[in-house]
Structure formats: structure tokens, C-alpha cells
Amino acid sequence: xVAIESKDSLYVENLLPESEDFFKGLEAYALExxxxxIDKIAIAYLIQLxxxxxAKNILEIGTAIAxxxxxxxxxxxxxxxxxxxxxxxxEQAEKNINLRGLEDRITxxxxxxxxxxxxxxKQAPYDVVFIDGAKSQSRKFFELYExxxxxxxxxxxDNVLFKGMVSDPSIIxxxxxxxxLARKIDKYNQWIMNHPNYxxxxxxxxxxxxxxxxx
Ligand code: SAH
Ligand code: MG
Numbered sequence: 001x002v003a004i005e006s007k008d009s010l011y012v013e014n015l016l017p018e019s020e021d022f023f024k025g026l027e028a029y030a031l032e033x034x035x036x037x038i039d040k041i042a043i044a045y046l047i048q049l050x051x052x053x054x055a056k057n058i059l060e061i062g063t064a065i066a067x068x069x070x071x072x073x074x075x076x077x078x079x080x081x082x083x084x085x086x087x088x089x090x091e092q093a094e095k096n097i098n099l100r101g102l103e104d105r106i107t108x109x110x111x112x113x114x115x116x117x118x119x120x121x122k123q124a125p126y127d128v129v130f131i132d133g134a135k136s137q138s139r140k141f142f143e144l145y146e147x148x149x150x151x152x153x154x155x156x157x158d159n160v161l162f163k164g165m166v167s168d169p170s171i172i173x174x175x176x177x178x179x180x181l182a183r184k185i186d187k188y189n190q191w192i193m194n195h196p197n198y199x200x201x202x203x204x205x206x207x208x209x210x211x212x213x214x215x
Contacts, residue, residue, distance in 0.1 A: 009205060012041055013039075013040055022099070022100070023071070026067045026070075035064050035089070037065065038067070038068050038158060038207075039206050039207060041205055041206055042209055043068060043071055045203075045205070045209070046068075046072070046209075047071065047076055049211075050072065050076040050078065051077075053154055055076055055128040057123065057125070057126050057128070058073075058081070058126060058128040058129075059080075059082075059120065059128070059129045059148070060080060060081070060082040061082075061113045061129075061132055061141050062083070062084065062131075062134075063082040063083065063089060063093045064084065064092075064093065066094075066097050068130070069093070069097070069108075070097065070102060073102055074100070078128070080105065080106045081126075082109070083112075083113040084110060085110075085113065090110050093108055094108065113137075113144075125148055125151075126145075126148055126153065127150045127152060127153060128156065129145055129154075129155045129156070130156045131155065131158065136185075138157050138185075139188050142157075153213070155210075156210070157209070157212070158206070158208075160189055160207075160209065160210045161185075161202075161207060161208025162208065163207060165181075165182040166182050166208070169183070189202065192210055196215075197214060197215055198212050198214055199212070
């Protein structure tokens with residue numbers, strides 16, 4: 001399912017080649033267990049973009065079940081270092097990475113991405129950084145990992161439109177927490193769009209993707 005629904009995005013999603021059975025399994029698991037993996041249009045787009053960039057070394061914040069890690073590793077041909085703090089997700093991710101035989105190409109760091117881990121420093125610099133952890137912490141992640149960005153880094157932040165809730169918080173009926181989260185994402189978007197050292201464009205498909213490069 002596409003996150004931002006429109007006739008056009010449903011049409012585009014239907015044009016995408018059918019997923020391999022392995023990925024269909026992961027997509028079904030994610031849907032069933034409410035694991036917020038990246039949507040199909042967005043991952044297809046990122047794969048194109050990272051291939052054009054000839055990305056070799058990706059840092060990902062937020063592994064979940066390793067859906068995006070595996071697709072990026074296999075289809076872009078890049079090494080991936082990915083950080084996950086949730087134990088159940090770590091188990092699932094490990095299982096999936098092993099099933100694909102990618103133990104040597106994907107390094108999962110088990111722990112909180114708000115803490116700097118030796119393994120992450122060891123693999124630096126990163127030519128692509130994919131920020132996809134807790135949505136209220138994107139700025140912290142950005143600033144923590146900034147010293148490990150390559151000169152020609154491309155930073156992708158996922159879910160910056162958060163199902164329409166950032167542009168129109170009035171669609172959030174009950175949850176105060178969600179309203180606060182939408183405000184925090186808006187704050188991040190404003191911060192990154194006005195950053196003196198980086199230029200960003202936000203693409204309103206998938207769940208909203210911010211694409212950031214150095215000025
Ligand atoms: N990138 C994945 C989806 C990640 S979902 C994909 O598209 O397939 C977000 C994940 O980030 C969740 O599994 C959550 O446990 C993890 N996460 C959130 N905040 C984190 C943090 N501070 N440190 C490590 N992992 C975090
Ligand atoms: Mg995401």
C-alpha cells in the first residue's frame with residue numbers, strides 16, 4: 001500500500017514489477033505486524049537514485065526487519081551498516097539477512113542509534129545516509145552522524161510528510177502524541193530546508209522523502 005494515497009500513486013504502484021516471493025513474505029509480515037517498512041514506490045525510487053549515485057557505503061538508522069537494507073544492498077550493490085534497537089526486529093532482521101546470505105555485506109548494529117557505536121565509526125565515511133528511525137529524532141540522528149558523512153554525501157530522511165499529518169494536523173483526531181510528533185517532523189523539515197550548509201528537496205510521494213546534499 002502506498003502511504004500517501006492518490007489515484008496516481010496507486011497507478012504507479014501497480015506498474016511496478018511484482019515482488020519476488022521472499023520480499024512478498026516480508027511485505028506481508030510487515031503489514032500483519034504493523035512494521036512500518038518503506039513503501040514500494042519510495043524504495044524503487046531510492047534504488048534508482050543510489051544507483052545513479054553509484055553508492056557504495058550506506059548507513060541506515062532503523063533496520064526493522066531489514067526490508068530496505070536487503071533491497072538496497074542487493075539492488076544497489078552497496079555495503080550497508082544499519083542500526084536497530086528493538087530486539088524482536090533485530091531477530092527478524094538477522095534471520096532475513098542470513099536467508100539472503102548477506103551477512104558479509106550488511107552489518108547490523110544492535111543498539112540505540114542515538115548513541116555512537118564503534119562499528120558505525122569503523123565503516124565511515126558513508127556516501128548515503130538513510131534516516132528512518134524514530135521520527136521525532138531525525139535532527140539528532142543527522143547531527144550525530146554528520147562527522148561520518150562523505151564529502152559527496154546524500155542524506156535521505158523518510159516519512160517527512162507522515163501520512164498527511166504534517167501538512168494538516170487537523171486530520172489527527174484524538175492522539176496528542178501524534179499531534180506532537182507531526183509538529184516535530186514539521187520542525188525538522190523547516191530546519192533541514194533552511195540549513196546553511198545543505199540543500200534539500202522534499203518529494204511528496206511514498207510517505208514524503210527529504211533528499212539532502214551539501215551546498
Ligand atoms: N528502514 C526500514 C523500516 C524502519 S522502521 C524499512 O524501510 O524497511 C523504524 C525502525 O527504527 C523500528 O524498527 C525502530 O525500532 C527503529 N528505531 C527507532 N528509533 C531507533 C533508535 N533510536 N535506535 C535504533 N533503532 C531505532
Ligand atoms: Mg520509513
